[in-house]
Amino acid sequence: MSDTPRPALKRILLKLSGEALMGDDAFGINQATIVRMVQEVAEVSRLGVQVAVVIGGGNIFRGVAGGAVGMDRATADYMGMLATVMNALALADAMDKQGLTARVMSAIAIEQVVEPYVRPKALQYLEEGKVVVFAAGTGNPFFTTDTAAALRGAEIGAELVLKATKVDGVYTADPHKDPTATRYSRISFDDAMSQNLGIMDATAFALCRDQKLPIRVFSIVKHGALKRVVMGEDEGTLVHA
Ligand SMILES: Nc1ncnc2c1ncn2[C@@H]1O[C@H](COP(=O)(O)OP(=O)(O)OP(=O)(O)O)[C@@H](O)[C@H]1O
């Protein structure tokens, strides 16, 4: 019998920040960065963990920014959702190149480009060991891909939502703005919401809280951090019920 450590999780929902895809660039997708991120995903997928991904779009377009310059907010949000479809296609392409089998499923019907989100089909792909990339967020304006991650995570019965971002956890304040901010190793949903911690939106926190679906926030920039989370090691911040 092998004594190789086994993953602590069977099925995860990984939220990848769109902004993290930029690497050190000003916008868009940095090729070396996406390849490195996909290597980390491939490592946990090959351990037998079922991986579903929700990808953000902040590296290409944010509806709230479009709204701020006078564009109709809902129209701007649809543009933001389409931006996540572009990221999802790039991610799936990079996954296929690394020997993973990826399937992109969109919350908005664009069937010539990607298949629509159908829950039983997504579950089937996960059981088959394919990586499912959920594109177009929730399919509704006025939401975010963090909320899509909470929603899809609950729908597929993920044990944990992993928010992979540029910071290494939840801080007392935005660490990019307040250098004195300190990191929590764990925090309850109620405390995160009552303190208005901007790492995720309140809708995402509330949905995960109600569904008793914990979130772990960790750095996708830190090599090996994703695997450490999957192996049940202490990494980043746990947000719990
Ligand atoms: N209390 C906090 N703790 C940690 N980070 C925080 C906090 N408040 C705000 N932030 C900011 O939240 C950012 C993380 O958000 P991130 O870019 O991953 O989310 P996102 O907006 O969903 O991403 P994207 O839209 O690019 O997919 C961090 O880079 C950090 O600057």
Ligand SMILES: O=c1ccn([C@@H]2O[C@H](COP(=O)(O)O)[C@@H](O)[C@H]2O)c(=O)[nH]1
């Ligand atoms: O369910 C959703 C998800 C996203 N949007 C719009 O897309 C952009 C990009 O998503 P991020 O979560 O910011 O990465 C977002 O700003 C919204 O404009 C949406 O409308 N509905």
